[in-house]
Amino acid sequence: QTSPMLADGTKIADLVLPATREVQMRVLSDPEIYELEMERIFGKIWNFLGHESEIPNSGDFVVRDMGSDQVIISRDKAGEVHVMLNVCPHRGMRVSVLDGGNTQIHKCIYHGWAFRPNGDFIGAPVEKECMHGKMMCKEELGLKKARVTLYGGLIFATWNIEGPSFEDFLGDAKWYYDMLFKRSDRGLEVLGPPQRFVVRANWKAAGEQSAADGFHTLTLHRWLGEVGNYAKKNEDGTSADLSPEMYGVEISSPHGHALRCIDLARKISRLTGLDPKELSVQQKLDALPPAGMHKDMVEQLARNLSPEQLQVLTTMPPQVGGIFPNVLFGFVYIPQPDGSVLGSLTLHAYVPRGPDKLEFVNWILAEKDAPQELRERILKQTIQLFGTSGMVEQDDSDTWPHITLSAKGAMGKKQTLKYQAVYETGAPEGWPGPGMVNEGFTKDDTQWHWWMYWRELMTSEV
Template identity: 80%
Template sequence: MLTKTSAVLSDGTKISDLIYPDTREVQMRVLSDPEIYELEMEKIFGKTWVMLGHESEIPNSGDFIVRDMGSDSVIVARDKAGEVHVTLNVCPHRGMRVALTDCGNTQIHKCIYHGWAFRTNGDFVGSPVERECMHGKLLEKSELGLKKARSVLYGGLIFATWNIEGPSFEEFLGDAKWYYDMLFLRSDKGMEVLGPPQRFIVNANWKTAGEQSAADGFHTLTLHRWLGEVGNYSKKGEDEGEGADLSPEMIGVEVSSPHGHALRCIDLARKIRRLTGLNPDELSVQEKLKALPPAGMTQDMIDQLANNLSEDQLKVLTSMPPQVGGMFPNILFGFVYIPQPDGSVVGSMTMHTYIPRGPNKLEFCNWIFAEKDAPTELREKMLKQTIQLFGTSGMVEQDDSDTWPHMTLAAKGAMGKHMTLKYQAMFETGAPEGWPGPGIVNEGFTKDDTQWHWWLYWNELMNAE
């Protein structure tokens, strides 16, 4: 349990006073204040579990990638035993960065400044001129290694935290894990990356993207309205209205979390009717899976689902599967169905992280995945389609990344910083009858609850001891 304190800014404002629980508002100052940003690096990125990549990026012994945990550069490396380690990319001698490239392969990481050397797990090997004991005698060699983070693999995804004695990764995911398992732990061999992640800089505060990733459904109706106007998305079935009306896609089940995680579980029946012509009400769970396999899977792969998921999870996967959502603090995932001109469907499996680069700057990092045993032809289609829609120059991301800088600029204004972000569209339904999954569950048209829970956890962490 977190101990609450009263984090106070230099002008006397309490962080907790910037959140209005009674009216579900957040003062826009939080999107621009440099003091708040510095506190976030310590209290959020220094305490929570942060996604750094996927183990398929470092398949061999000695492989490493350089990533970021908030404002700290880290080395993510695989040792000779196959274990993955995360260490601070700062030489404990004089503070030089040890790894200067984005990726590579080495069993020994050597600092170019004074030559101190470290193993893949961060242990200190030695310094030059050993006989002169360049590293001194005041500290044991065991005390001179790179600072080590606590790390874990989840479905091949690499997470790490500096909070060594804090909650476990499973505790951090909480009830949301039941749903995430349907995406990341569903197959026998797991997934892998389709090339290195795409990256680009956006002149915006990281939270403008972070809070949207907490399953903001409303913006799809307006900012992404073109999805209902062009290409295969504009086609409609007998039960649908105008092609530009995306509102049917806003109906489903939304899952909130006390830890800020969020999922939008979207009605699959409409897609089955539209894309296959079958009546989902007359199909069994297995028949639904064959009619429309989960995004990124083929009919040949669906037998694996029963090996890894429970009957209740399979029911959800064939009725209201999680398709978009996020993990606190800065992850968005999308496992979506992309219609093709020939009436078929290509699944997209993608994840974004929004890496803080300062109060007014974030780095957008996009991974594209496929199941390891997915056919080559499918992998190529998934890669192409995902880049076109969700890549750094993708049609969807061009929309999103245009709004975030405007929000950040507005939050700097003398009047603007006192305006508020409002999350006042509230569910009043609860979970569907017989819903088997855990968590804070509501059904119906999308609302603001998931994003509001994201801000509540942000506030809890920012005011924790």
């Protein structure tokens, strides 16, 4: 059942204040709130765990965290992907103590109970003597199984067996995510295992930023306009103002998902010397294929997407955003020193590891059909820019620990986070996509809607 109050009498609903769009800072450090999140959010929603291309063969498995629990993600002989709790039903030992591997038998190192890749109990050593099965039959002795969905190869799982479908969870955002994850015939795959590193920060400092915070780019990542090969330069070689990049279309979802669609017009006109308004969809695709796609692949788009999705993909495509609560995607167009543009595809999960610790997991993706040379360039450039070793997100992962420490201060925890920049524009005329859509300079709306869904989950029945 739901507790509407914290131990000190604070109503959970009052942690997020809709009248003034404020959030109590204590939510970023309070252990009691963290424990509730593990049950009410991560115990309930669809959790992103990885990509099926990480476990291509029968018996392949990886071990990941799903909220505060560890799970085994494995592929069985029939090719099905399973997600099950990595907790032995005998005495609670972790059944797998590895990060991943291949086996048809997951055998617990403590007393040797053994399980199939689908979690079913196989047997135990000297079973006749020690595991009579007098009280419980074999069917009851397997690993606890989660409900699993594959979406464009992405593996999501939930403990909420009877809860909403994955499609319901994505809602209107699916129309946009399909442009990224379901646009090609054979789909995406990972370029190697994910990078992982620990940041001493509350997961929500990163999670709410993943709800399409564009504003921080101007200050925190200001060097993007100033330094190195990637720097955006004006024609005369001076550093470019980044603020034009902050205009676009932002979409929020009642389920906390969010994305930023950024105008491609300037890139296309630079590449073609023409006004993009004069160009057909095909001409735009030829000039600038979607981030991560080779020009030979663009003919696949019309088979997989609607004409309306193609229109958005070639003018104002989703480039950064998040899947609630802790996933960030970037399908970003990176200007190259030679004037061309390279797409970079990355997915992050900010996995909670305690009130002041998160694990940053970074997958780099490529189209299965992309030529080797393009895959290598995507891998190299994405590693350079994003994730563990990247230049951009060293900035972000430096702020989150400071924010978390601020939220521990006797005075700091009484302060509020403020989401005051409100869109009043609505969707651009003729915008064909669904959702809560606004155009203009980036605002706080998408992150605010993220908090509103956090509040809804934290105050609703478990």
